[in-house]
Amino acid sequence: MERKIRLKSLNPHITCKICRGYLIDATTVTECLHTFCKSCLVKHLEEHNSCPTCEIVIHQSHPLQYISFDRTMQDIVYKLVPNLQQNETKRERDFYRRRGLPYPKANTDKMPEKDVYDFPMNTTTKDENTDCHRSDEQVNILLETNQTNHLKPMKRKFIRCSAQATVTHLKKFVAKKLFNNTDRYKEVEILCNEEILGKDHTLKFVCVTRWRFKETPLKLVYRPRQEF
Known part of the structure; x- marks a missing residue:
């Protein structure tokens, strides 16, 4: 009833x-x-x-x-x-x-396509929805490592992904690229403005609270966890 x-x-x-x-x-x-x-x-x-x-x-x-x-x-x-x-x-x-500002959800940011990696969050099969969250608001990221640590730099340092992706998603992505093993993501820390980011923070939240009013892409640094 x-x-x-x-x-x-x-x-x-x-x-x-x-x-x-x-x-x-x-x-x-x-x-x-x-x-x-x-x-x-x-x-x-x-x-x-x-x-x-x-x-x-x-x-x-x-x-x-x-x-x-x-x-x-x-x-x-x-x-x-x-x-x-x-x-x-x-x-x-x-x-x-x-205010004469570009609407961020319009995804008008320009970066060289050959250097951009589309970072999917969707884990469904090809027969299911394959949108990979591309209909979400998108965030452009410059992901790099410090020259002072032993982690190798990314071959493609620019990433475009959903604004709802979390720092944990990003850590697993880095672990996959560096170690070919997502289970090692806990060995990696992601920083913005020299501040370690919380594992549950969305990239939208990082943009608003750590990168506000700055030009894209959002610049992040990955480091080995043991340094801390």
Whole structure:
């Protein structure tokens, strides 16, 4: 027997406790699992190191490393709230247009095609969906190693991949290319601006919090873990 549920009865579970609006780029604190809009949470953590809801200390010095994009929650919100995703996309486009800035999701970045590696996240077979997340917002990355460590440089140092790929995805990619063994990904660390990135950080999150207002591509460094 089907039973209709009013959207307002679900609002406490799908709204941000900071801005009181529906969750946009839902981001969860890994310590307590409370979820907020990404922009709201990042702004809060610029001056505080605790969860806005329960006030648990996330991390004394690097709280941004202990939050993670919650794709499942965001998909639920977009499915429950009519036209929310379309309206949010329109607002984003209007925001960049008013400021004379290129819309990042338009994927207009230019790099030499012969040096670009399309990094797939999809593991389905050829008979299934082979989109490989190319319909996602894309991120261009310059992946290089320090000259001071023994890891060899990439033959193709430019990578184009989904903005929803995580640092762990990237570490497994590096392990595959360097050691031909993805199980060795824990031996590799990925850094941005000399800061080690959290394993659950999405590349979109890294762009917003570590590479904001800088030109593409996003520059990352890989190093052997034992150095630390």
